[in-house]
Amino acid sequence: MPEAAPGAGATRLQALAGRYWEFQRDEFPLGALLAGQPGDDPTLFREAPADFARRASRATAMLSELDAIDPLALPTQDRITHRLLRRELSDLRDTHAVGSHLRPWLLPAGPEFNTVYFANTSQVTDAGSAHRYVERLRTLPAYFGDVEACLRLGLAQGVRHPRAVVQAALGNLHGALAGPAAQSPWLGPFRRAPASLHPALRAEAARAGDVVEREVLPSLRAYAEFFERDLLPAARDTIACTDGPQGEAFYAFWVRHFTTLPLEPARIHELGLQQVARLEAEIDEVAAQAGFAGDVAGYRQYLREDPGFYAGSADALLQQVQALAKRIDARIPSLLRHLPRATYGVQSIPVAASARLPLAYAQPNPADGSAGGTFWVSGLPERVPSYLHVCLALHEAWPGHLMHIALLQEMDTLPMFRRANFTRYTACLEGWAMYCEGLGEELGLYETPHQRFGRLDMEMWRACRLVVDTGIHLLGWGREQAVAYMAARLSLSREAIEAEVDRYIAMPAQALAYQLGGLKFRELRQRAQWRLGDRFDLRAFHDQLMAAGAVTLPVLEEVVDTWLDHHAA
Numbered sequence: 001m002p003e004a005a006p007g008a009g010a011t012r013l014q015a016l017a018g019r020y021w022e023f024q025r026d027e028f029p030l031g032a033l034l035a036g037q038p039g040d041d042p043t044l045f046r047e048a049p050a051d052f053a054r055r056a057s058r059a060t061a062m063l064s065e066l067d068a069i070d071p072l073a074l075p076t077q078d079r080i081t082h083r084l085l086r087r088e089l090s091d092l093r094d095t096h097a098v099g100s101h102l103r104p105w106l107l108p109a110g111p112e113f114n115t116v117y118f119a120n121t122s123q124v125t126d127a128g129s130a131h132r133y134v135e136r137l138r139t140l141p142a143y144f145g146d147v148e149a150c151l152r153l154g155l156a157q158g159v160r161h162p163r164a165v166v167q168a169a170l171g172n173l174h175g176a177l178a179g180p181a182a183q184s185p186w187l188g189p190f191r192r193a194p195a196s197l198h199p200a201l202r203a204e205a206a207r208a209g210d211v212v213e214r215e216v217l218p219s220l221r222a223y224a225e226f227f228e229r230d231l232l233p234a235a236r237d238t239i240a241c242t243d244g245p246q247g248e249a250f251y252a253f254w255v256r257h258f259t260t261l262p263l264e265p266a267r268i269h270e271l272g273l274q275q276v277a278r279l280e281a282e283i284d285e286v287a288a289q290a291g292f293a294g295d296v297a298g299y300r301q302y303l304r305e306d307p308g309f310y311a312g313s314a315d316a317l318l319q320q321v322q323a324l325a326k327r328i329d330a331r332i333p334s335l336l337r338h339l340p341r342a343t344y345g346v347q348s349i350p351v352a353a354s355a356r357l358p359l360a361y362a363q364p365n366p367a368d369g370s371a372g373g374t375f376w377v378s379g380l381p382e383r384v385p386s387y388l389h390v391c392l393a394l395h396e397a398w399p400g401h402l403m404h405i406a407l408l409q410e411m412d413t414l415p416m417f418r419r420a421n422f423t424r425y426t427a428c429l430e431g432w433a434m435y436c437e438g439l440g441e442e443l444g445l446y447e448t449p450h451q452r453f454g455r456l457d458m459e460m461w462r463a464c465r466l467v468v469d470t471g472i473h474l475l476g477w478g479r480e481q482a483v484a485y486m487a488a489r490l491s492l493s494r495e496a497i498e499a500e501v502d503r504y505i506a507m508p509a510q511a512l513a514y515q516l517g518g519l520k521f522r523e524l525r526q527r528a529q530w531r532l533g534d535r536f537d538l539r540a541f542h543d544q545l546m547a548a549g550a551v552t553l554p555v556l557e558e559v560v561d562t563w564l565d566h567h568a569a
């Protein structure tokens with residue numbers, strides 16, 4: 001039976017959702033720019049202490065308006081919008097209440113990374129877009145100053161950052177400051193512009209170079225000096241976020257935010273131990289298939305030391321991954337009926353930045369369609385053995401992040417905040433991407449035991465996060481204990497594991513979203529196959545998952561259960 005026409009409650013909700021998006025555009029300008037709806041103000045970031053207080057106040061007022069709308073009187077899709085709007089407004093209020101602005105993320109995505117991300121997603125296509133880009137560049141020094149103001153306020157209120165995090169973040173800052181200004185990533189849009197446009201852009205390119213050399217780099221250098229002069233001497237040797245003001249409330253908030261599940265950290269730790277045990281057994285089986293029965297350590301050493309698993313250069317690695325991506329793309333229609341209009345490309349992460357960044361990551365296409373998405377692969381071939389290529393490509397490109405986000409951006413029947421705020425639903429996005437790694441089995445892409453080991457090793461990495469993150473922030477594990485736990489179970493180098501552990505210290509609970517999200521997607525697939533039996537249609541199921549949008553895991557489960565109730569009847 002079709003749902004009734006929207007009533008007064010739905011109309012009020014739609015209006016409130018519209019005003020919320022305008023509020024988002026003002027408060028998070030970079031998000032609006034990436035969503036294809038930038039404002040006139042060139043400011044990209046609003047991260048001063050007063051910005052957080054203002055957002056919390058306005059969110060609280062909007063929550064009062066939302067409470068006056070009865071969700072039970074709304075159509076299904078509007079009920080979802082109501083729940084997600086409540087979550088986002090509550091998060092804006094609560095993140096300020098637990099003092100998150102006093103301890104902003106410094107690693108791995110500190111301010112220097114965020115500004116480079118902006119540059120990497122920007123295109124200059126004519127003199128007008130070049131001028132706007134330079135005006136945005138000029139706002140970056142204020143952003144660095146705003147983050148420093150939050151850190152200073154935190155110091156004044158007793159917040160001390162773990163020494164390991166401050167040192168690693170300072171290393172990233174030094175890396176961002178290295179090299180000539182002319183080769184900086186902030187000038188990348190001009191280097192990427194078609195040669196035919198270079199004469200028309202010459203004046204703006206020169207102005208951009210001057211802004212980077214005289215404004216951006218000096219302000220970033222001053223920010224790094226603040227780290228050395230103030231933040232590092234005050235740093236603490238303990239690593240748990242609970243060792244500071246409002247520490248337990250801070251961790252509890254971010255666990256709820258990132259997992260979107262009603263799970264206590266102690267339960268997550270227990271679940272992580274169970275997942276690690278399961279994966280250890282599966283890895284034992286694959287090692288035996290590869291001729292290393294009872295000797296997983298020997299198998300890992302073989303994979304690590306055999307040069308045949310490593311490309312000879314960054315260009316060779318790029319060509320291998322590009323060819324694989326095209327193979328995968330050809331098989332995508334067997335997984336989904338509805339595919340995005342946007343495309344993507346594969347590029348190498350510059351060598352100078354590769355040591356500080358993940359093996360690979362996804363850079364979504366701008367929502368305005370001005371460019372495709374990018375699947376970035378490390379410029380250091382020794383970090384990306386061939387047995388990881390399949391699971392990395394499935395996770396980051398198609399059908400993983402780049403396809404998921406491209407589809408989200410095209411859902412023009414949803415409120416704009418639901419299309420644009422996908423980064424706030426880590427468990428949903430990462431859960432889908434991890435589920436996609438497993439799809440490689442039915443696509444026939446894992447052709448050798450080594451490739452299957454690569455998939456299991458990557459999943460073990462995510463399972464270890466459940467144990468280590470909660471071990472650090474709940475159980476008082478030290479950094480070396482966390483590193484040793486992962487080193488005993490993963491093929492990553494010690495250096496890479498240390499960087500991972502520092503990330504968990506710096507961004508409490510963020511790493512919990514991956515495995516918990518992946519498990520939920522698998523659970524929903526098993527439920528659908530059990531209930532529908534021979535009528536289960538994989539493409540229809542995946543289309544339903546994508547049509548849900550970026551949502552919390554409980555909402556996703558309700559969407560799938562409603563669909564199953566309709567189709568199983």
